[in-house]
Amino acid sequence: MFNNFFFIGLPYAALAVMLVGSIFRYLNFGFKVSSLSTQFLETKELFYGSRPFHWGLLYLFFGHLVAFLFPRSVLLWNSMPVRLLILEIVAFGFGISAFFGLFLLIVRRLKYKRLIVVANKMDIVVYVILAVQIISGLWIAFFFRWGSSWFAGTMTPYIQSIFIFTPDIAAVSAMPLAVKIHIISGFTMIGIIPFTRFIHFLVYPFSYIWRPYQYVIWNWDRKTIRKSKKLVNGVRSKNN
Amino acid sequence: MDIRSQISMVFHLDKCIGCHTCSIACKNIWTDRKGAEYMWWNNVETKPGTGYPSKWEDQDIYKGGWEMKGKNLTLKGAGKFKGLKNMFHNPNLPVIDDYYEPWTYQYEHLFEAEEGDDQPVARPVSLITGEYMTPKSGPNWDDDLSGSQEYARKDVNFRNLSTQEQEAMFQLERMTMHYLPRICNHCLNPACVAACPSGAIYKRGEDGIVLINQKKCRAWRMCVTACPYKKSYYNWNTGKSEKCLLCYPRLESGQIPACMHSCVGRIRYLGVMLYDADKIKAVASCPESELVDRQLEIYLDPFDPEVINAAKENGIADSTIDAAQKSPVYKFVKKWGLALPLHPEFRTLPNLFYVPPLLPTMAFVENGTYETTSESFWGAIEKSRLPIKYLANLFSAGNEKTIEVVLKKLMAVRLHRRNVTVGDLPENEVTDPMKEVSMDKDTADAIFRLTSLPLFSDRFVIPAAHREEAMEMLESTADVKGNHGFGFKEPPKRGL
Ligand code: HEM
Numbered sequence: 001m002f003n004n005f006f007f008i009g010l011p012y013a014a015l016a017v018m019l020v021g022s023i024f025r026y027l028n029f030g031f032k033v034s035s036l037s038t039q040f041l042e043t044k045e046l047f048y049g050s051r052p053f054h055w056g057l058l059y060l061f062f063g064h065l066v067a068f069l070f071p072r073s074v075l076l077w078n079s080m081p082v083r084l085l086i087l088e089i090v091a092f093g094f095g096i097s098a099f100f101g102l103f104l105l106i107v108r109r110l111k112y113k114r115l116i117v118v119a120n121k122m123d124i125v126v127y128v129i130l131a132v133q134i135i136s137g138l139w140i141a142f143f144f145r146w147g148s149s150w151f152a153g154t155m156t157p158y159i160q161s162i163f164i165f166t167p168d169i170a171a172v173s174a175m176p177l178a179v180k181i182h183i184i185s186g187f188t189m190i191g192i193i194p195f196t197r198f199i200h201f202l203v204y205p206f207s208y209i210w211r212p213y214q215y216v217i218w219n220w221d222r223k224t225i226r227k228s229k230k231l232v233n234g235v236r237s238k239n240n
Numbered sequence: 241m242d243i244r245s246q247i248s249m250v251f252h253l254d255k256c257i258g259c260h261t262c263s264i265a266c267k268n269i270w271t272d273r274k275g276a277e278y279m280w281w282n283n284v285e286t287k288p289g290t291g292y293p294s295k296w297e298d299q300d301i302y303k304g305g306w307e308m309k310g311k312n313l314t315l316k317g318a319g320k321f322k323g324l325k326n327m328f329h330n331p332n333l334p335v336i337d338d339y340y341e342p343w344t345y346q347y348e349h350l351f352e353a354e355e356g357d358d359q360p361v362a363r364p365v366s367l368i369t370g371e372y373m374t375p376k377s378g379p380n381w382d383d384d385l386s387g388s389q390e391y392a393r394k395d396v397n398f399r400n401l402s403t404q405e406q407e408a409m410f411q412l413e414r415m416t417m418h419y420l421p422r423i424c425n426h427c428l429n430p431a432c433v434a435a436c437p438s439g440a441i442y443k444r445g446e447d448g449i450v451l452i453n454q455k456k457c458r459a460w461r462m463c464v465t466a467c468p469y470k471k472s473y474y475n476w477n478t479g480k481s482e483k484c485l486l487c488y489p490r491l492e493s494g495q496i497p498a499c500m501h502s503c504v505g506r507i508r509y510l511g512v513m514l515y516d517a518d519k520i521k522a523v524a525s526c527p528e529s530e531l532v533d534r535q536l537e538i539y540l541d542p543f544d545p546e547v548i549n550a551a552k553e554n555g556i557a558d559s560t561i562d563a564a565q566k567s568p569v570y571k572f573v574k575k576w577g578l579a580l581p582l583h584p585e586f587r588t589l590p591n592l593f594y595v596p597p598l599l600p601t602m603a604f605v606e607n608g609t610y611e612t613t614s615e616s617f618w619g620a621i622e623k624s625r626l627p628i629k630y631l632a633n634l635f636s637a638g639n640e641k642t643i644e645v646v647l648k649k650l651m652a653v654r655l656h657r658r659n660v661t662v663g664d665l666p667e668n669e670v671t672d673p674m675k676e677v678s679m680d681k682d683t684a685d686a687i688f689r690l691t692s693l694p695l696f697s698d699r700f701v702i703p704a705a706h707r708e709e710a711m712e713m714l715e716s717t718a719d720v721k722g723n724h725g726f727g728f729k730e731p732p733k734r735g736l
């Protein structure tokens with residue numbers, strides 16, 4: 001029951017809420033889609049918090065993604081102990097970096113009245129869940145060694161089974177508590193994306209990479225208006 | 241040739257009395273909101289001074305504007321690479337203390353205080369935290385050279401003035417100042433637009449107004465860094481950036497922007513300029529010494545039949561071309577060559593032009609009296625109190641010749657008018673200066689009229705916006721008649 005709820009029910013609920021909620025918020029409440037930067041109120045300590053936090057988290061995010069998409073390549077890489085060690089140490093390093101970043105961000109937030117004023121209730125949820133997620137991740141990496149290898153055999157099939165709508169929770173049900181916590185808080189994080197500032201990474205501005213620098217918007221195509229020749233004869237304006 | 245129209249402005253600095261009415265008009269309409277209290281889309285600075293935000297002109301600190309990297313025009317502190325790399329923490333972002341912490345006073349206390357031995361006072365409280373605070377700076381803290389040791393002395397435009405020249409400016413009898421009202425320049429090559437990763441900032445094609453789409457802004461806050469004039473502001477409450485919108489809702493209904501309408505000194509002029517958009521990049525990348533001249537070349541003669549044809553071809557309305565022909569900005573900038581862009585070296589091609597101040601340069605004190613009867617009626621411009629170099633740092637990227645010519649023209653107009661109204665000057669004292677800048681009497685009179693006795697309709701020539709046509713292309717206006725107006729219905733509440 002416990003396992004069914006948390007490893008089948010929660011993932012689907014979270015993914016559904018995330019998808020529907022994010023799209024809904026994006027389309028209807030564009031004004032509230034923002035990274036809600038607080039740098040304008042405090043910049044020095046943000047540097048030491050935000051940079052390690054984000055770079056660490058981004059690495060870990062892509063690490064999990066690669067392990068999920070290309071489990072065999074990861075296993076192949078890990079077939080040499082030295083390479084396994086390097087991968088694990090680097091990953092752990094980024095985990096520590098994210099942890100310290102988060103720690104500093106929380107301290108910073110509490111330290112300055114200006115930042116408390118702009119904190120939302122959901123920001124507390126964000127800090128708590130990120131702390132749970134990162135600490136449980138570090139815990140696993142430390143006490144249940146070589147996750148980059150066993151992930152491929154246990155977690156990848158589980159997550160794949162979720163995505164192809166034939167959930168198979170045999171492997172996760174047998175996992176230690178730390179791993180279960182990590183999975184549960186992970187899906188919870190996905191689920192709360194539309195209700196928190198997490199939404200900011202869904203609107204990462206990829207299009208900036210290829211768009212031209214200058215951006216001009218015309219309210220209407222003056223040329224067509226001027227050249228009435230272009231107007232189709234006999235079509236009356238919608239207005240009358 | 242890709243002709244577009246641009247709403248541009250001229251501010252005549254000799255006429256500014258530093259009353260800040262413009263700032264208040266703007267504040268009351270647009271920025272009297274939580275998170276925007278510190279913003280002054282229109283602000284008036286005393287020069288010399290450090291301005292608002294403090295030392296905004298120093299791009300070694302703020303990294304605003306464009307720069308030439310070899311042959312490439314790049315953003316100094318933002319752009320595709322730097323911007324995306326610095327998203328998590330933008331090292332060049334000014335913080336609220338570079339502007340000032342906004343505050344109000346506890347007025348209620350004056351009424352509610354318990355009876356006691358002392359008079360109750362209204363203590364200042366922060367508009368951010370609500371706590372008691374001691375205001376330490378404000379948007380015009382250095383008004384009229386107050387605290388000049390702290391502010392005027394640190395003016396960024398002194399950087400290449402010798403110590404003697406600087407000292408001379410600060411001798412008590414020689415001290416001089418003028419005001420510099422600033423709003424967003426609605427640039428032709430806006431750095432804020434180029435820096436915005438979300439593409440939330442855009443230039444309107446029809447009139448060139450630069451706006452921020454509040455629904456697309458994601459608080460990546462690169463525009464704040466990129467704008468060298470620091471005219472894009474971050475709203476710390478809503479988590480969105482905001483900037484001067486040139487009162488476009490007013491312009492569209494034929495009214496002029498509030499700051500200009502309320503201007504007590506009547507220093508402000510607004511009108512249309514036609515320009516060639518194909519040339520923007522080339523002009524913005526030209527050598528610094530040519531920047532002003534090349535920028536002035538980009539604006540076209542609205543009487544030239546070729547320009548008119550090309551403009552029509554490009555869909556510019558007749559009413560706009562007509563407005564361009566009557567534009568006071570065209571007269572000041574192109575026809576008479578009296579107005580210059582502020583800090584052209586930032587390479588954004590600003591569309592707000594300034595007639596540099598002549599008055600503070602002129603008078604000087606000798607033997608303790610205000611000297612007006614030296615060899616000639618007014619002292620020579622080269623001997624001015626305000627070093628030409630200083631004005632050149634402001635308005636011509638350091639080119640003193642450009643400033644000198646403008647000042648001489650302004651002087652010629654004055655001498656001519658003195659001659660007309662009083663007639664006490666020797667003939668050659670009037671004709672020589674006019675000849676030197678090749679100005680005829682009619683031009684001088686026209687400049688005088690538009691400077692001193694313009695009608696409201698001379699100062700502001702607004703082209704019809706033709707939004708009705710734009711609207712009709714999108715929807716049937718009759719169907720939405722009586723519905724709510726523009727804008728969105730969400731309250732400006734901070735996101736989740
Ligand atoms: C995709 C790339 C991402 C970008 C460009 C990005 C950008 C930002 C920015 C600009 C801020 C505001 C910092 C400030 O106060 O000035 C921020 C804050 C934050 N981001 Fe991200 N972010 C990204 C990914 C993530 C991810 C994956 C997470 C977590 C799952 C995350 C969690 C947070 C949190 C918790 C804060 C608040 C920090 C605080 O104010 O204490 N971000 N992010």
Ligand code: SF4
Binds near residue numbers: 426432466467470471
């Ligand atoms: S003055 Fe600044 S905010 Fe205004 S258009 Fe130019 S770069 Fe953008």
Ligand code: SF4
Binds near residue numbers: 258259263506
């Ligand atoms: S209202 Fe006019 S005269 Fe007064 S400060 Fe503003 S620009 Fe100058």
